[in-house]
Amino acid sequence: MDKWPTDAEWQTWLDAHAPKFLLFARQNARSEADAQDLTQEAIVEAAQRQEGKSPPSPALVFATIHRRAIDWARREDRRANRELAAWDTGTIPWFDTGVEDRERAKLVQDAMRKLPENYRQVLTLKVWGGLTFAEIADSLNIPANTAASRYRYGLKELRKLTKEVFT
Amino acid sequence: MNEFDAEEFEAELQTLKPAKPPQEALDRVQRELAVQLKQRSQPGSIITDTVGWVTVECGRPRAQHASSSQRQRHSQGLDRGRALLRPRTAALRLWILSNRLLNKLPVRNGLGLLRWVRWAVPVAAAVALVILLLAHRSPPPKQSGPRPIASSAHSLLKADNVEIDRHLIADFNAMGQLPNGDPVRFRCQQWLDKVWLRDSVAGLVIERTTPRLEIVPVRIETY
Numbered sequence: 142m143d144k145w146p147t148d149a150e151w152q153t154w155l156d157a158h159a160p161k162f163l164l165f166a167r168q169n170a171r172s173e174a175d176a177q178d179l180t181q182e183a184i185v186e187a188a189q190r191q192e193g194k195s196p197p198s199p200a201l202v203f204a205t206i207h208r209r210a211i212d213w214a215r216r217e218d219r220r221a222n223r224e225l226a227a228w229d230t231g232t233i234p235w236f237d238t239g240v241e242d243r244e245r246a247k248l249v250q251d252a253m254r255k256l257p258e259n260y261r262q263v264l265t266l267k268v269w270g271g272l273t274f275a276e277i278a279d280s281l282n283i284p285a286n287t288a289a290s291r292y293r294y295g296l297k298e299l300r301k302l303t304k305e306v307f308t
Numbered sequence: 309m310n311e312f313d314a315e316e317f318e319a320e321l322q323t324l325k326p327a328k329p330p331q332e333a334l335d336r337v338q339r340e341l342a343v344q345l346k347q348r349s350q351p352g353s354i355i356t357d358t359v360g361w362v363t364v365e366c367g368r369p370r371a372q373h374a375s376s377s378q379r380q381r382h383s384q385g386l387d388r389g390r391a392l393l394r395p396r397t398a399a400l401r402l403w404i405l406s407n408r409l410l411n412k413l414p415v416r417n418g419l420g421l422l423r424w425v426r427w428a429v430p431v432a433a434a435v436a437l438v439i440l441l442l443a444h445r446s447p448p449p450k451q452s453g454p455r456p457i458a459s460s461a462h463s464l465l466k467a468d469n470v471e472i473d474r475h476l477i478a479d480f481n482a483m484g485q486l487p488n489g490d491p492v493r494f495r496c497q498q499w500l501d502k503v504w505l506r507d508s509v510a511g512l513v514i515e516r517t518t519p520r521l522e523i524v525p526v527r528i529e530t531y
Contacts, residue, residue, distance in 0.1 A: 148338065148342065151338060151341050152338070155334055155337060155338070156328075159328065159329050159334060159337070160325065160326035160327060160328050160329065161326045163326065163327070163329045163333075164326035164327070174488060177329060177330070177333045180329065180333070180337070181333065181336055181337045181340060184337055184340075184341070185337070185340045185341060185344065188341060188344060189344060233327075234327055235326065235327055236324040236325060236326060236327055237325045237326070237327045237328060238324065238325075242323075242324065245324070246324050249321065249324060267318075268318055268321045268322055269321075269322070269324075269326050293314070296314055296317060296318065299317075299321075300313075300317055307317060307320055
């Protein structure tokens with residue numbers, strides 16, 4: 142695609158990818174509002190980098206979200222207490238589920254929150270972002286081996302925390 | 309947990325689909341992208357990134373910001389240059405014309421001597437040019453006219469009493485809503501700033517009154 146994508150093409154692209162971008166942003170941001178802002182800014186920035194040729198690759202958007210989240214965390218410590226409180230009591234579901242899966246989804250969400258941030262990031266990118274370890278390594282600026290080991294440990298921890306619903 | 313379990317567990321996790329962002333957030337992203345699309349479709353915004361346009365844009369304000377005296381000096385210099393070039397051009401034309409005429413004359417008519425004479429014309433022009441240059445180099449006469457009004461007023465006015473006053477005219481609150489739906493309170497204060505300058509020697513009083521509106525947004529959740 143050589144020309145700038147049309148509104149309809151963007152709509153299709155957003156429908157396909159925006160949910161996983163937001164899920165990853167939630168692992169990095171301090172609040173739901175920050176996660177949405179991070180997602181928006183990262184998509185726009187990544188689209189600008191493409192210089193109008195095509196929608197950006199998901200790996201580029203994930204990397205932009207991660208980089209921006211680090212920048213925000215450095216300069217927005219002053220808001221931490223208030224928003225972390227809101228974050229802990231937040232009831233916004235991370236997954237779209239039917240009635241039968243709602244409990245399972247809630248348990249996974251709660252378990253994910255208990256994991257260290259670096260495990261959550263890798264798990265999200267691998268399981269729901271669909272990235273390879275090489276892409277995860279590029280996105281998070283870590284070695285691929287580190288990405289793989291974090292994934293293994295993270296998956297193991299998540300399994301422990303959710304064993305009552307996953308057989 | 310062995311490798312097979314891990315894959316199975318991963319597959320089970322993948323059955324959970326990440327929630328879609330709120331429609332409002334998606335609309336915001338689309339609006340931002342549309343703005344980018346619009347900017348890219350306008351040639352001007354792309355051209356401003358190129359070096360040529362930057363040069364032109366930088367040059368224009370410099371000329372606009374030049375003071376009137378600078379502009380005057382600049383135009384005077386140009387006029388002087390043109391005046392200096394005028395006799396030189398005339399001399400060159402005369403020399404070319406004389407050359408053409410002399411070349412047409414036959415040598416055997418005893419006018420060969422004129423070939424030496426033709427050099428007299430440019431030499432005379434060069435001498436005239438040197439004289440003109442020397443005349444222009446002499447220092448310009450000192451300005452004997454009145455000094456600018458602004459500078460004389462500046463030196464004359466000496467305020468010996470300055471008063472600054474602020475009056476609070478109104479103080480009220482207004483409620484609004486942020487794009488994300490959060491309520492926001494605006495604290496509005498209307499002020500009237502007054503400054504008096506008195507020069508008792510000159511018997512002059514200058515009074516300046518400036519209305520001012522202060523609006524401070526206050527998030528409700530802060531309180």
